[in-house]
Amino acid sequence: MSDNCLFCKIIAGEIPSQKVWEDAYCYAFRDINPQAPVHVLIVPKRHVTGLNDTGALPDQELSACLHAARQIAAQEGVGESGYRLLSNCGPHACQSVQHLHFHLLGGKQLSERMD
Numbered sequence: 001m002s003d004n005c006l007f008c009k010i011i012a013g014e015i016p017s018q019k020v021w022e023d024a025y026c027y028a029f030r031d032i033n034p035q036a037p038v039h040v041l042i043v044p045k046r047h048v049t050g051l052n053d054t055g056a057l058p059d060q061e062l063s064a065c066l067h068a069a070r071q072i073a074a075q076e077g078v079g080e081s082g083y084r085l086l087s088n089c090g091p092h093a094c095q096s097v098q099h100l101h102f103h104l105l106g107g108k109q110l111s112e113r114m115d
């Protein structure tokens, strides 16, 4: 856990969240400002700042987030209709929380554009 990290505090239960998934390595909850009918944030429990820091995350813990995404998509009813999984890294991508997280977006037709 990193002091003053919003997502570490959510994982620890110090800040409330709408949990949709939890396993040994990752935690997932609804985005407070959803950009699609389904907008879930999937975060590793271990604090790493983002995609540039995944060398500090054991492979098993990184892959756990991806396996969780597949299962959350099914749980949320978008596994077949489709969904997008993305992670913003750094200022040009508008990363606002410095704890690695994956946005899972679905439940509507998403734009072909990624920007």
Ligand code: AMP
Residues within 6 Å of the ligand: 006, 015, 017, 029, 030, 031, 032, 033, 034, 041, 087, 088, 094, 095, 096, 097, 098
């Ligand atoms: P990013 O801009 O890629 O770093 O994504 C951070 C996301 O965290 C944004 O989509 C925010 O809406 C979301 N967020 C910020 N605070 C909270 C919170 N307390 N609970 C749930 N989601 C949050």
